[in-house]
Amino acid sequence: MTATERRRNDDGSASLEFLTAGLILLVPVVYLIVSLGIVQSYTFAAQAAARHVARAIATATDATHAETRADAITRAIAGEYGMTPEEFALSVECSGTGPCPQAGQIVRVTVITDAVLPLVPPVFGLDGLARVPIEATAVQRIPRFWGSS
Template identity: 50%
Template sequence: MCDQGSAALEFILVGLLLLVPLVYLVLALGSIQGQSLGAEAGARHAARAIATAADARDASERTDRVIGSVIDEYGLDPDAVEVSLECRPAAAGCPAAGATVVVTVRTTVTLPFVPSVLGLDRIASIPVEATAVQKVSRVWGSG
């Protein structure tokens, strides 16, 4: 008995069935990792900018510039980025001298090649969040 088949065709078919999902997985994980790094960089640099600012107005301006720069650098969606600021212990004015500033940056990552038909892009999005903590000087804002 002689088996006659086309091993090349079987190899190509099985190769494609395994390769396409693997390539998509690499693209999706790369996109998620890039957005995660952007959120982390935004939180870390914003917390540092607030802690080293001269006063509250300067801190606000610096934070806006830092977040804008991170959005451009990492290709984040400006509409999906949310930045929250919290001080510990809670003070009347945040940021405040001697407080610990907690900056949280949230965004969502839409998986690659997902169409926006019927809201599929919203369903196939992954939330990403990063938090950074920085101690503010006790003499902050008195200069």
């Protein structure tokens, strides 16, 4: 067999090798992009929920109104980001003594959620490992005349 004959036997294999290697490399890159998009979406949702709930509590007229507004905002933000309100763990803390919220206090809202990575089967607990914990915190001062109107 001459060199020319050997070269003819390899004709067309470069494109096949390129397609095979390209697909092998492309699939993980696409999965990474999709996973990062999901994590970013959950991060934005947690940050928005913490910020808007803290602001809603600080601008409410009383504690009952603050709780109602916080629930409504949590539902709205969860819906906007394609989540359910149950995916958020919302924590509200106030500085100082007395009931929370109260005039003059600083309210701290913390939102905790988990971004679930796609295409991970619930076998051997892998779905529990394929979660990225996300936490966002916002702080807002409650006005001195809060609740007096």
